[in-house]
Amino acid sequence: MKHDLILRVLAKLLIPVIVLFALYVQFHGDYGPGGGFQAGVIFSVAFIFYALVFGLDSAERVIPAGVLRVLASLGVLIYAGVGVITLFKGGNFLDYDVLSQNPVAGQHLGILVIELGVGITVSAVMLIIFFTFAGRGRD
Amino acid sequence: MIESHISLLLVVIPLLAAPVTALLPGVRLPWLTALLVSWVCFALAIWQFALVMDGSVISYELGGWAPPWGIEYRIDIVNAFVALIVAGMAAITLPYALRSVEQEIPKHQIPLFYSMFLLCMDGLLGITLTGDIFNLFVFLEISSLSSYTLISMGRQRRALTAAYQYLIMGTIGATFLLIGIGLIYAETGTLNMADLSNRLPAVFSHHTVHTAFAFIVVGVALKLAMFPLHLWLPNAYTYAPSAITVFLAATATKVAVYVMLRVVFTVFSTGFTSDTPTDDMFLLLGVLGVLVASFYAIYQGDAKRLLAYSSVAQIGYILLGIGFASALGVTAAVVHIFNHALMKGALFMAVGALVYRIGSSHITQFSGVGRQMPWTFGALVLGGLSLIGVPGTAGFISKWYLVLAAIEQQAWLIAAVILVGSLLAVVYVWKMVEVLYFRPASDTGETYREAPLSLLVPTWLLVIANIYFGLNADLTVGAATTAVQVLGGIPQ
Numbered sequence: 104m105k106h107d108l109i110l111r112v113l114a115k116l117l118i119p120v121i122v123l124f125a126l127y128v129q130f131h132g133d134y135g136p137g138g139g140f141q142a143g144v145i146f147s148v149a150f151i152f153y154a155l156v157f158g159l160d161s162a163e164r165v166i167p168a169g170v171l172r173v174l175a176s177l178g179v180l181i182y183a184g185v186g187v188i189t190l191f192k193g194g195n196f197l198d199y200d201v202l203s204q205n206p207v208a209g210q211h212l213g214i215l216v217i218e219l220g221v222g223i224t225v226s227a228v229m230l231i232i233f234f235t236f237a238g239r240g241r242d
Numbered sequence: 243m244i245e246s247h248i249s250l251l252l253v254v255i256p257l258l259a260a261p262v263t264a265l266l267p268g269v270r271l272p273w274l275t276a277l278l279v280s281w282v283c284f285a286l287a288i289w290q291f292a293l294v295m296d297g298s299v300i301s302y303e304l305g306g307w308a309p310p311w312g313i314e315y316r317i318d319i320v321n322a323f324v325a326l327i328v329a330g331m332a333a334i335t336l337p338y339a340l341r342s343v344e345q346e347i348p349k350h351q352i353p354l355f356y357s358m359f360l361l362c363m364d365g366l367l368g369i370t371l372t373g374d375i376f377n378l379f380v381f382l383e384i385s386s387l388s389s390y391t392l393i394s395m396g397r398q399r400r401a402l403t404a405a406y407q408y409l410i411m412g413t414i415g416a417t418f419l420l421i422g423i424g425l426i427y428a429e430t431g432t433l434n435m436a437d438l439s440n441r442l443p444a445v446f447s448h449h450t451v452h453t454a455f456a457f458i459v460v461g462v463a464l465k466l467a468m469f470p471l472h473l474w475l476p477n478a479y480t481y482a483p484s485a486i487t488v489f490l491a492a493t494a495t496k497v498a499v500y501v502m503l504r505v506v507f508t509v510f511s512t513g514f515t516s517d518t519p520t521d522d523m524f525l526l527l528g529v530l531g532v533l534v535a536s537f538y539a540i541y542q543g544d545a546k547r548l549l550a551y552s553s554v555a556q557i558g559y560i561l562l563g564i565g566f567a568s569a570l571g572v573t574a575a576v577v578h579i580f581n582h583a584l585m586k587g588a589l590f591m592a593v594g595a596l597v598y599r600i601g602s603s604h605i606t607q608f609s610g611v612g613r614q615m616p617w618t619f620g621a622l623v624l625g626g627l628s629l630i631g632v633p634g635t636a637g638f639i640s641k642w643y644l645v646l647a648a649i650e651q652q653a654w655l656i657a658a659v660i661l662v663g664s665l666l667a668v669v670y671v672w673k674m675v676e677v678l679y680f681r682p683a684s685d686t687g688e689t690y691r692e693a694p695l696s697l698l699v700p701t702w703l704l705v706i707a708n709i710y711f712g713l714n715a716d717l718t719v720g721a722a723t724t725a726v727q728v729l730g731g732i733p734q
Contacts, residue, residue, distance in 0.1 A: 176261030183258045196250045198306035 107156070114156040121149040129222050133211065139218035143225025150226075151233050159237055168234060171227045178224025185216050248290050249302050249315045249371050252283055252325065256364035264357035272353040273340050276360055280332040283367070287329035291322040297724050301373070309373070310434035316373030320725045323576070324370045324500045327583050331492040332363045338591055338700040339485035342598055346397045346483045355395060359489070362388035366497045375423050375509065376433045378501065379416065382465070385497070386412045389490055393482040404477035411464055411474040418461030425454035426509075438509050439730070446514050458505055459520065466498030468561060469531030472554040479550035480603070484594030487546060491553055491590050492583040499560050499579055503572070506564065507729040515567065524565030529659050531558025536666035540673065545593045546603045548670055549586065552629065555663060556582045559644055562656060566647045569726050574643035576722035581628070581636035581711065588625035588704035592618050595693035595701060605677050612678030614690045619678055621701045626671035628708040631664050635712040639719065 129142035154162030186196045194201035199213025244251065259279040266272045294300060294317055302315040309316075317325075339359075347355055365385025372378050390412070394405035427433055429450050430441040445451050460471075467475040475495075479487050506515055515521060532555050539551035556578070563575030595618045597603045600611060612619035628635035641660060648657035683689070692698070711718055 173265060176265050179261040180258065183254060186254060187258070190247060190250075195302070195306045196247070196254065196304055200306060 110156055114152060118149045118153060121145060121152065125149065125222075125226075129218065130215065132218050133214050139221025140225055142218075143222040144229055146222065147226040147229035147233070150230055154233070154237065159234070163234065166230065168231070171231050171234070174227035175224050175231060178220040178222070178227065181220030181223065182217055185213060185220070189213070245289075245293070247302070248286055248293070249300060249317050250304070252286050252290070252329070252371060253315075253364060253368050255279055255282060255286075256360045256367070260357045260360040260364065263360060264353055266353050269344060269349060269352050270340075272356040273336070273343075276356040277336045279360060280329065280336050280363065283363070284329040284333035287322070287326045287367075290317060291319075291326045291721075294319050294322045295721070295724070297728060299728075310432050310437035313377050314373040314434055314436075315371050316436060317371055318725075318728045319721055320500065320503065320576070320728055321370045323721045323725060324497060324579065325367055327496060327580055328363065328366045328370065328493045331489060331583055331587055332359075334587070334700045334703060335485055335489045335492075338488065338594070338697055341694050341696050342484045342594055345598060347395055351395060355392070355483075358388045358391050359486075361385075362392060362489070366493055369497050370500060373435050374433050375435050375438065376427075378435075379420055379423060382419065382501075383416055385494065386416060386465075389486075389494060392486045392490075393478050395486075396481040396483050398481055400477070401481035404474075404481040408474040408478045411471075415461045415464030415471075418457045418464070420461075422454040422457030422461060425450050425457065429454070435504065435509050439511065442510060442514070446517075452518065455510055455514070455518065455520075459502070462498055462502045462505060466495045466502060467554055467557055469527055469535060469554055469558060472531075472535070472557070475554060476547050476550040479553065479590075480544055480547040484590070484597055488587055488590040488594060491549070492587040495553065495557060496579045496583055499557070499564075499575070502564065503575070503729060507572070511730070521565050521567050524561045525653075525656065528558045528561035528565055529656060531555060531561065532659055532663040533666075536663055536670070539670040540666065542670075543605055544603050545596070545605050545608070545674055546590070548605070548674070549589055549593065552667065552670060553582075553586060555667075556586070556629075559640070559660065559663070562660070563644055563647060566651055566653075568647055568650060569723075570643060570647035570650055572726045572729065573719065573722040574640055574647050576725050577643055577715075577718050578640035580718050580722075581640045581708075584636050584704055584708050584711065585625055585628040588621060588701060588708055589629065591697070591701040591704060592622040592625060595621075595697045598693055598697060599690040605674060608674070608677045609681040610678070610683030611690055612675070614683070615692050617698050618693050618701070621698075621705045622678070623675060624705045624708065626667075626675065628712065630667045630671060633712075634709065636708045636718075638712055639715045643719070 125142045125146035128137035128145060129139065132138035132142065150162060150166060153165065189198050189201055190196055192201040199210045200206040202209035202212050256279055259275055263272045263275050266275060297319060300317040303309060304313040304315065343352060343355060362385050365381045365388060368381030369378055369385065372381060390405045390409045393408060394402050426438065429445050429448060430438060432438055432441055442451065464471045479491055482490065506520065535551045535554035535558065539548050539555065542548040542551060560575045560578050563571045563578065593603060596608060596611065596615065599615065600607050628637040631637040631641035641664065645657050645660055648660065
């Protein structure tokens with residue numbers, strides 16, 4: 104841990120930028136290239152980077168395994184939940200038109216929330232996979 | 243409101259329940275959730291089946307996008323029938339699963355187990371209900387990935403290699419399917435199956451379409467364990483947890499058979515298929531499958547593996563029905579999809595009950611146990627009789643129609659093969675019966691109590707269903723006859 108000063112400083116500089124870029128890809132997905140999958144992966148990269156530089160234990164303190172499991176489920180629930188809301192609002196499954204007074208606004212809202220669900224699940228599952236493999240043989 | 247969304251709810255309810263189940267604590271609560279979901283789905287599947295029984299079609303547009311642009315769920319009697327089998331088997335497997343899973347799977351994995359079970363059911367239901375061939379591929383992956391996980395949860399470490407083997411073979415199959423779908427999309431520009439069946443005839447002469455057809459048929463054949471692409475199946479069924487063996491044996495390959503029917507008869511048509519050697523290939527591989535897999539079954543020392551090889555042989559019968567490409571043949575295939583789910587469900591449940599008490603599925607361990615566990619033994623015998631095709635059981639009905647179809651085409655050799663296959667089934671069923679009932683109990687003096695009621699009741703429900711549908715074939719044959727008309731492209 105003595106000789107990696109440069110690495111640690113750079114990591115601290117880079118991680119916020121990575122997270123910010125992930126959020127940009129996430130919420131710009133309906134106008135440009137991007138979306139939940141890509142953003143989810145980039146978002147998890149920030150945490151994996153942190154784990155590589157500062158160690159697995161401190162990364163697990165930042166984001167415990169239990170939380171990841173909840174997040175992985177939550178994303179799917181957000182996705183399917185939007186569909187169920189459209190059902191109750193009288194449309195077909197995932198028919199975003201009914202989400203708002205204005206169908207175009209409804210489409211925007213729908214895809215943003217759906218992609219958020221995708222992003223949450225993808226980043227949580229990426230981290231679960233990383234922690235599972237990285238943690239092998241530790242205990 | 244429910245009626246107009248019924249086909250969608252069949253997919254969405256398990257999808258919503260799966261992540262919730264994964265988060266629930268304990269053992270009973272996840273099980274109860276999965277049980278309720280499966281029962282609701284079964285009720286919905288019955289309702290849906292009643293709606294389309296007269297040959298009508300339900301179309302559901304996802305996201306409000308009209309087909310062929312958007313994803314369409316298109317339900318006719320064929321889908322509804324297969325969805326009924328999947329939901330029904332899930333509904334009857336879950337009560338059985340509680341005790342069996344408690345014994346076989348570590349406690350902390352149980353919520354994840356039921357979550358995966360729901361996802362697997364969701365994928366299988368999705369395959370049957372969707373009218374979009376790419377969507378079908380996606381659901382195929384959902385059901386496959388969850389079944390790899392479920393198989394790997396078996397009690398022996400070999401379950402891991404079995405799951406890995408299935409993963410490799412299944413992925414090759416899915417990739418082939420995807421390549422085929424890509425090629426026909428390049429040719430026609432559509433993914434909607436009904437639309438494809440309209441647009442494909444114009445390009446039937448193109449080599450791309452022939453290549454696509456070959457890829458799709460081989461890909462699906464891998465998933466349905468057509469001989470000689472069945473190598474993943476015996477290990478997967480042998481090492482999976484008992485409840486999963488029951489569920490997968492009764493549904494997974496059947497759903498793949500449904501996909502084959504759809505692709506061969508609806509998307510492409512008999513006109514196209516008869517220009518290619520597909521029918522002959524189905525007949526040849528069906529015959530080989532029946533004979534070779536039955537012989538293999540006779541020499542197995544493990545009861546689950548024996549039944550797994552028998553499943554490959556039964557798939558052979560279904561392929562014969564498809565290969566005849568006649569109304570009677572396809573009727574026999576569709577009826578056998580249903581009946582085989584009943585008989586293999588009952589048999590794997592009975593063997594699972596033996597495993598529950600004895601702790602091993604090796605036949606040598608079964609010596610004399612049949613006398614100590616009479617109810618389990620009775621279920622095994624009756625299930626076995628149905629597998630053989632004794633009159634009065636469900637197995638007889640499908641064999642009867644299959645033989646009729648063979649005679650109609652004057653395929654005497656194939657009719658003979660069907661009968662020889664039944665005789666081979668007598669041999670391998672007797673092998674289990676003989677050890678269970680007529681061998682003296684083992685020297686260790688260990689006696690086994692009858693299996694718990696939660697295992698016996700679902701087993702016997704399936705056994706009774708075997709006899710009921712053997713005596714009253716109105717539902718199965720009626721549905722299959724309508725299905726043949728709906729599938730299209732089959733000479734009547």
